[in-house]
Amino acid sequence: MADVPENEQQDENEGRLDRRSVLKYGGTGALTAGLAGCQTAENPVPGSNLRVEEEPENTSNGGGGDGILSDETITIGVLAPMNLPLGVSMWKAAQMRRDIINDNGGILGANVEVKLGNTEVSPGTAQSEHQRLTVQEGCDFTTGIFLGSALLQTMPSIANQETIHLTTGSADPRVGQLVSKTDDFGSTEEKSSYERFKYHFRVGPIHLLDLADAMLEFIENRKEEYGWEKAALLTENLGEFTPYAERLSERLSSVIDVPIKQRPGGVSDWSPLYNEIENAGCDIAIIGMALGGTTAVNQWAQQQRNFEFGGIHVPAQAYSYWESTGGNVEHLFTMNAMTPQTENTPKTQPFVQDYIERFDEVPIYTGPLTYDAISVIKQGIEDTVEGEDMETLPDADTIIPYLEDGTFSGGTVIAEAQFTPPDAKYAHEPQWTSMAETGVPVFQQWQMDPEIREDYGTMHSIAPQQNKTSDKTIPEWL
Template identity: 40%
Template sequence: MSVGVLAPEPSDNPIGASIANGAQLAVDELNADGGIGGADVEISVKDTKEDPATGRSRYQELTVNEGVDVTTGVFTSEVLLNIMDDIAQQQTLHMTAGAATPEASARVAENYEQYKYHFRTGPTNARHLGQNMVDFVEAKSGDLGWESVAVLVEDYAWTEPVSAVLDEKLGDTGVEVAMSQRYASGTENFGPVYDEVENSGADAAFVAMAHTGTPAVVQWASQQRPFEFGGIHVPMQLPSYYEATDGAVNYGVTQNSATPQSEVTDKTVPFAENYNEEFGSYPVYTGYIAYDAVHQFASVAEEVGSVASDDLVSGLEESSYTGTAGTIEYYGPDDQFAHDVVYEEGKVWPIFMQWQDGNQEVIYPDDLATADYQTPPWV
């Protein structure tokens, strides 16, 4: 049996490396335990280069040329959307481990028979990422002392659903939205943006950023801007990010699927430690998800006694698998988010962490918290 992995620059991109290595670790564990139904499991990793055309070509190599039984990975939404028709044509199960666009699940819902071979093992889709930000503010704004926030969202496709949810629901939490801005993609100088945040009087910048995250947090810290900083900040999720920013990330808050010390399930910390022992570093969120995807695929294949795609689809629709990032179940074919991982407390419910003196400390949800929130000393 064979698993195909699609990862961006897995040799030197931590996100791509985590996808490839997480899947590899799962395959190694399966083979050490007798494989799937007694058959050894092979793995083939392809580099998407975060480019839609390259991603499609690599997907075709895995499915058409190599005939893998399942594919996983794909970090960028643009790559995922560019292979959706190929997934439908090849009728090979794909379990996304990175891209958040809800357009993929919308296609499953609108044309189930064609697109039913796509499942999103994680992260939660971008609408639910936004909802999780709202849920965090509703639960923790009092503890954090955030009476007002300035919403800053980078202008990329992945954030459009996040912005929509924040616009619809954030104001209902009782926290004042002092300003809201989708700033230009590729922004490097955050001085003018932060001047507006200061002028708004907001207690915190509530952010959704990935591509522009590093200059944003470094300038916030180096300029000691008088507001707090948190939300979804993808680079901040990297376990090595404190060193990479020379500590500038200290006191920053981000959503995450898991951290090496967070006991999301009883599998989370052992996986992180095994990953570190094998590869010399800890995984980012895509590593947890890719690892879970391979193990859930194997569990379903064993249960249904087949790797035929239609059998696997039926099996996954009924599956409830506890992995490293939560208990993974999928919305049904009639749901607007068909075949996306279910966002729900007790199933998959992202954490929020704060960098404190080089450590990723969980501050939400309360039952997983490893530390109390710390206000930056200059605020």
């Protein structure tokens, strides 16, 4: 395995929000390699006849109906890396939501169209595709974007085009700082940082600092039940993981004894590090992994290491990962937004079953989040038209206050969602307090469950309680 690219190496200033980090941050994104092997044209969901479309059409079913906006067409751009399964899930979920809206009269009668911008997991491509969708294709809204580097590089375009964007893939918290009224970074003589970047909202996932807090909550609440007294903290040396790694490095020791904290990169042989973890008597390796995630989990299982293994493992969030590892992923746990088994909300399982019926494959977390983002757009338009007594499609500046003040119901991941206010440190982010209150993220563990499928692993949820579908399992060698 290649070393981590030079532009992803960390220095003492990593994590600071400066002009260079926003305008030039990040190369092609090191998470790519961790995901690219999960589900591709050669490696679809087991049993599926489908393959990833290289050039899917931008189509609409010509729906819509009677209503105040019946003469309008609302066009939504979907920025998705189509060389990854999570990008395909974004695009398919957007088409699915479009069809359902149009089949039920559109948005106040307006027909909905979706157009694809294939970002190819490249920050530069994400930025250029955003410009193409908004300038050339005339999209009224955009959604999607995976990787913090891609989102940060696209933020100037989002600001310049003054078109509302709802993120459904990246978890980088620095974007919320740009939007916040409490931070004047990005201000110009003409506009404050908030006025420039207020067009960005994140539907999900919750950002990396909140994910770290969820990890702390999980460890603190479950360590006695699971018999965890010592933990090793392993987060890959990737820029995408830096906020998560720094928060856990700072706070985890107050929850559990942490004799080992490392940020490995470019590791092909995990044996020396695993020996160190065992010699320190660690019960659990708390991880943040993508690029080296498959090598790490294969060697953990094949060597039958004497500690449990889990945290954030990006490749393991894909249904095809069981096949990719030959079942070695069994007992690993990772955070996720939902799983094919969970019932986050009354809408979760209907969404999952409808998606499987339409596409003959299982959605990844970016799919339901993109589905929910289009629902937010729908409600935001409807609330604005009613509140302003309008008869035409509102512009972005008119809609934004209604998105900021709204409560959005009927989601597949969270039943009732709100955005953090403009004066929050991280603005226009999903409101999140704790797993106990919100039910997310779920902690998914790969398990064998013959009641669901005899020859393939199941993505069960072991926490939080309201989304739990199974007790945690441990390897037989432990």
